[in-house]
Amino acid sequence: MKVPSVQKRLNGQNTKARLLQTTEILFAAKGVAGVTMRGVAQRANTNLASVSYHFGSKEAMVLEMIKSKIEPINATRRKRLAQAKLKHPDNPLTTVQIFRALIRPVGEQVEKELRNQSGILEIISRSFTEPASFLEKVHKRFFGELSQVFMNELKFAHPLANEEDLYWNYHFAVSSMLGALAQHKRICDFSSGRCNENSIQEMIERLIIFVSQGFEAGIKNKK
Amino acid sequence: MKVPSVQKRLNGQNTKARLLQTTEILFAAKGVAGVTMRGVAQRANTNLASVSYHFGSKEAMVLEMIKSKIEPINATRRKRLAQAKLKHPDNPLTTVQIFRALIRPVGEQVEKELRNQSGILEIISRSFTEPASFLEKVHKRFFGELSQVFMNELKFAHPLANEEDLYWNYHFAVSSMLGALAQHKRICDFSSGRCNENSIQEMIERLIIFVSQGFEAGIKNKK
């Protein structure tokens, strides 16, 4: 075992990155079953066995791809929530402010990646809806703790509210967000072209209003 | 070619029904990929080839199962909407009344099937989120026309509203419903047991409030 060389071997890093990028595209388009090791290797211009070499297994590759896409968004979510609290140190945040911190970072990530049609919406929603058991750990790991942070903020914002109501409606809000991300390509068909699926930012802003008002509608005071 | 016999051959109908039921269970639990012809045949106590015999292909079997589960719900949805209109012939329906007609029949179907843990929620949501291209026709066939009916009712209920707002928010409402159905098993984990995933009826009623208020929040008058 030698000390890793200072000089990077860029060849390996390049193919690993290409594999991750191809995994992203295939997973967004076709789900876990659509990510075949042969398909990924071929579209990444490398060999079948390089997937096992770089990641160990298909599951590990998919998990690493998901992690690389979701973790930056979650980091931004936490940051935005903290920033909003700093701006209003005396009052609890409003419902809209809280859900802005949760949902806007998704839209911003889409902006950043608009070069490659950005399958980030599909990746997020598929992470929750794909029936692959190995994805279960994704939820706990990437959304469990984050949900507690946002839930605590919602409790703080609604001190008189029934706790059960808060949980149910936060659950609806998150589910709605995931559902809207998963279904966003249908808006064009469904509205007969009246609404455009490409205006992700407009969707995000509308979605924030939708879930915030839906959330508040279900909150009653403690009895 | 003979005239079909009046006397039914119940044996064939039985295995076909058993295959459909098994398909339902596996599809709800594991999605399209989890419905393997060998798995279905085995759990239905029949032979592998009987699937091809009765349905022609796996896709046809899955589609027939989905059809058998969704069509009755959609029929009830139309009926409830018509009934509500008859009760209030002079005024347009309220947003809540319209979404009640859309969402309540799902909960009622769960009630009807509580014998076999009723994977109907998963079946509906998976029909929209599974990345199987042959499921695309399900959406157009089972939801396209129905959506127009409900959309027209919402337009009638909001005559001054901007049409684009109506489409976007109806899209959110449907996506939220699908998302909530897809994620409903997580409420227990997420709320640390404070909320119960088994009280589907409570979820349905809460969901109606949520999407109705979310919908109305995004509607502005024509400029």
Place this chain on the structure above:
DNA sequence: GTGTTGTTTAAACGATCGTTTGAAAAAAGA
């Protein structure tokens, strides 16, 4: 140069998939 380490490659393995075949079994009609 030689040797070591990291990376790529072609080839094969075992498993599972959906589908098809042809004959046996069961049911229905005559």
Place this chain on the structure above:
DNA sequence: TCTTTTTTCAAACGATCGTTTAAACAACAC
């Protein structure tokens, strides 16, 4: 009963999947 039709069954086919192996190749240390 005998004939016909419908249904079941075991077996096999070709395709594709994830993974593994062992050899070839490339980059660096000495």
